[in-house]
Amino acid sequence: MKVLVSGGAGFIGSHVADRLLGAGHEVVILDDLSTGHVEQLPAGARFYQMDVHSPWLDELFTIERPEAVVHQAAQASVRRSVEDPVFDASVNLLGTAALLQASVQHGVRRFLFASTGGAIYGDTDLVPTPEDAPALPVSPYGASKLAAEVYLRTFHALHGLSYAALRYANVYGPRQDPHGEAGVVAIFTQRLLRGEKARINGDGKQTRDFVYVGDVADANARALTSDQVGAFNVGTGVETDINRIFALLRQLTRSDRPEEHGPPLAGEQRRSVVDPRKIETLLGWHPQTSLEAGLSATVQYFREAPAIRPAVPAPPA
Template identity: 55%
Template sequence: MVRRRILVTGGAGFIGSHVAESFLAAGHEVAIVDNLSTGRQDNVPVGAQFYPFDIKSWETFDFIRHWQPQVLVHHAAQMSVRISVDDPVRDAQENILGSLNLFEAAVQGKVEKIIFASTGGAMYGDQAPVPAGEEDRATPECPYGIAKLAVEHYMHFYHREHGVIPIRLRYANVYGPRQNGLGEAGVVAIFIEKFLAQEQPVINGDGLQTRDFVYVGDIVAANLLALEYSQAGTFNIGTGGETDILTIYLKLQEILGSKKGPVHGPTKPGEQRRSALDSTLAHKELGWRPRINLVEGLTRTVEAFQQRYLLK
């Protein structure tokens, strides 16, 4: 294995901290940039350099051009679909302009490769086949998905003009330890937190809307494989299966031994009805496939939340 110098943006957050941890365990040198707007400093893995910078800032730009990481792994984002709908300008400032600040710095810092945490769940829209493949038309229906697609296009530009290798990982709905309940996949964390607090979780609408839930450990594996991939590429990272929200509720209720049955609230306006990703290309090119099934993943997640809950 070649030891690399890697910058992880959003490395104090849910997914980014797991990814940074895995890079350190593999022997790489890791720095983290995270403004802690949603991340937590206690998520930062031991051994990583930590800088509490905003990705839009001059501090981040200057750090990248001087530290000169070989790889930029970009997870920092405004990740709430609902916030993006309510405030598209804020979403674009964080997700598009923030990314461009990183990419411009990457050129000056001689970064060789950018691995981008894109979205699969919000990328294809309700008109796409289920499961959707990378060749299917991307028609995101919310500003969050639109911004992610725009950043993917900018990565193509930086590859063509400056030779920076782009790898775009389109995540399905990621769940697991350290999740904070924000974003598209936050329903798992929200339900667990409510159950542990002895409060009633509420299902939006009939609960039959589906998502492709992928465990964070499998996301980590995709990033490790992308680190070794030498070409440009766009890859769906999901299980290919649909699970409805009511099923998630009932499985968590069973794992936690709760007597609180399902309670339904209003449907969220504009919520996508079905979503799942075909990850055949990731298997073919990266050698990636999901390893953790839903019950095992939910059980691991519940155990981690219980441990953190006891430490409060």
């Protein structure tokens, strides 16, 4: 199948593109490189440096004629969405609407959307959280992702466009950006490898559902060839606290940094874990990578990725 992957130069999108190429699909990537990296583009994909909102979008669809769209591109920072909700909505909502419009105009058969578990459900006592739990986002980022899901439902009702919104939990793994508002795994890994302080916010007992990026790519590959429509959580259903992440990474990086705690982050969610039973039942997807194996692959990547990140030598055993 010919698939247009938006955001394919980014962390998750590049793994999705790799997986789709490996499964024999033809892949075309659209990315404006605002947070993505050329070095992460898979060799077998054609690349267009373009905004999802570009006036050339129609031209791209006319030239490439994709049969499916896998939409990973986004303004993915919660903090930036709070500072600039208009920019967030312009990328995450208007950009998605533009891709949806081009998709129906050019006969796309399947549309996948990178949605979010944590930011859509907000603070909830229902853990692990199922897809039909109330959506109560507490950030413009969560609101724009939820609004984009409503657009997907509307385009399905109006034009029959088949779609799946994949609500990712906390994705981690190789190629995650350790700068700015990144995932805790990437930040801690890079800091510990450099012998720097990796400070835990608050008591570190806040929990998250850590899902390995390779498993997320696999969920996309399965959803692409399925005709199941709707929202699907993509997570492990397992809660892991930040203290455990620190302890595992400390061991894997062979760091001797003591556990250090800072003040708690204002408004930080205490627990966040999604219920993956729907995707397991309807798409046969199960996370395959244990936390230990995924963290180990991540540490290995950060040691050996001089092209994108400064090389970090392994400490003596």
